[in-house]
Amino acid sequence: MTAADVIVIGGGIMGASAAFFLRRRGKSVILLERGLVGQQASGVNFGNVRRQGRHLHQLPLANRSRAIWRSLPELIGEDCEFVAAGHLRVSYTREQADRMEAYARDARDYGLDLEMLSSNALRERFPYLGREIVAGCYDPTGGHANPRLTAPAIGRAARRAGADVREEAEVIGIGKVGEDFVVEVAGQGDLRAPAVLITAGAWAGKLSALFGEPVPLAVHGPQMTVTEPLPYRIEPTIGVSTPHLRETVYFRQVKRGNIICGGHARGPASIETNRATVLPEVIVGQMEQLRRAMPGFAKVNIIRSWSGIESYLPDDAPIMGPSATTPGLFYAFGFCGAGFQIGPGVGETMAELVATGETGTPITPYAISRFRT
Known part of the structure; x- marks a missing residue:
C-alpha cells in the first residue's frame, strides 16, 4: 500500500x-x-485575477494570493499568460456607484487601494466605454490569466x-x-x-x-464566449457592477486580440453526467450587455462558447x-x-x-x- x-x-x-x-x-x-x-x-x-468585488473578509486570502501571482512564473517555471493590466468595475446607476465607493473606503483597511472614477474621468481614460456608464472603480493591481x-x-x-x-x-x-x-x-x-x-x-x-x-452544494455552469480577434486596445479586465444578474457582464482582451466574455446568467450542470450546458438565449443576452458596455462591439463575431461545472453555496x-x-x-x-x-x-x-x-x-x-x- x-x-x-x-x-x-x-x-x-x-x-x-x-x-x-x-x-x-x-x-x-x-x-x-x-x-x-x-x-x-x-x-x-x-x-479574472481580481481582488475588488469580493467579500471584505476574503481580502486577506486574496492579498496572499496576489503576492503569489506576482512571482508565479519564477515560482513554477511556466508562463500562464498573467497580465497585471488592472481591473475596472463600472456601474449604470448612481446608487450602485455609491455602493462601489463605500466598498473602496472599506477595502483600504484590508490593504486594497481602489480609485473611484467619475464619468468624465472614465471617458478620458477609457473612451471606448458606453455612455450609460456613470462611474467606475479601478484597481491597477488586478488583471487576468489563462485558466x-x-x-x-x-x-x-x-x-x-x-x-x-x-x-x-x-x-x-x-x-x-x-x-x-x-x-x-x-x-x-x-x-x-x-x-x-x-x-x-x-x-x-x-x-x-x-x-x-x-453541505448544500449547488452546481451551475458559467456561460462563456470568445470573439474573433480585434486590434488590441483593451488592457484591463472590465466588469459591470449591478444587483441585476441579467445586466452582469465581464470581459477582457488577450494579446492575440480575442475578447473573452462571461456573465448575464448561469446554465444547468450535472456532476452525474459531468456535463454543463451552454444556453443560446443567455449568450444572446450576454452579447447585448457587452454591446451596452462597449458599443464598439456591435458587429463582433463569436467564434466559440463553452461552459463547465462550478459549485456554489447559499x-x-x-x-x-x-x-x-x-x-x-x-x-x-x-x-x-x-x-x-x-x-x-x-x-x-x-x-x-x-x-x-x-x-x-x-x-x-x-x-x-x-x-x-
Whole structure:
C-alpha cells in the first residue's frame, strides 16, 4: 500500500497549489484527479485575477494570493499568460456607484487601494466605454490569466517538486483506519496517509457527506464566449457592477486580440453526467450587455462558447479548514465561481494549515461547521 504524509483529492487550481506548497514544506504528497489536472472549473472560468468585488473578509486570502501571482512564473517555471493590466468595475446607476465607493473606503483597511472614477474621468481614460456608464472603480493591481494553462502548469510544478500527481485516478472509497486514512482509487488499489485534503470542487460534497458533514452544494455552469480577434486596445479586465444578474457582464482582451466574455446568467450542470450546458438565449443576452458596455462591439463575431461545472453555496462563501468531525481531514471547495484568483493563496494557506495545524490567514468564516443542522 502506497503511503504519503498527505493525500489531496481534486486536481484543480486549489489542489495543485496545495500539493506544490506542501512539497515546499517537505511533506510527501499524492494528488489525485479523477480526470485531468485543471480540466473542470479551474480550466473553464473567465480567468479574472481580481481582488475588488469580493467579500471584505476574503481580502486577506486574496492579498496572499496576489503576492503569489506576482512571482508565479519564477515560482513554477511556466508562463500562464498573467497580465497585471488592472481591473475596472463600472456601474449604470448612481446608487450602485455609491455602493462601489463605500466598498473602496472599506477595502483600504484590508490593504486594497481602489480609485473611484467619475464619468468624465472614465471617458478620458477609457473612451471606448458606453455612455450609460456613470462611474467606475479601478484597481491597477488586478488583471487576468489563462485558466486553461494555470492549474496544469502548477500541477507540473508540483510533480517536479516531488509530488506524486495522478490523473485519471477516481476515488471510489475513503475511510479512516486507526490514525490513517485509506483512500481507494479505481484500478490502483489503496493509498494511506494521516491527512487528507479534499479540493474536489462540485464533487466534494459527496466526500464530505461520508464523514457526517453534508453541505448544500449547488452546481451551475458559467456561460462563456470568445470573439474573433480585434486590434488590441483593451488592457484591463472590465466588469459591470449591478444587483441585476441579467445586466452582469465581464470581459477582457488577450494579446492575440480575442475578447473573452462571461456573465448575464448561469446554465444547468450535472456532476452525474459531468456535463454543463451552454444556453443560446443567455449568450444572446450576454452579447447585448457587452454591446451596452462597449458599443464598439456591435458587429463582433463569436467564434466559440463553452461552459463547465462550478459549485456554489447559499452564503456565497467557500468551505475551507479542518473537518468538524474527523481529525486529519481538511476541506477547500465551493468557491462560488470566484476561486481562480485566490486559488494559489488557498493552496498555500491549506498547505500551511495541514503542515502546522494553523495559518496566519483568517479562514474562520469558511468553516464547514456553519452548515450543521
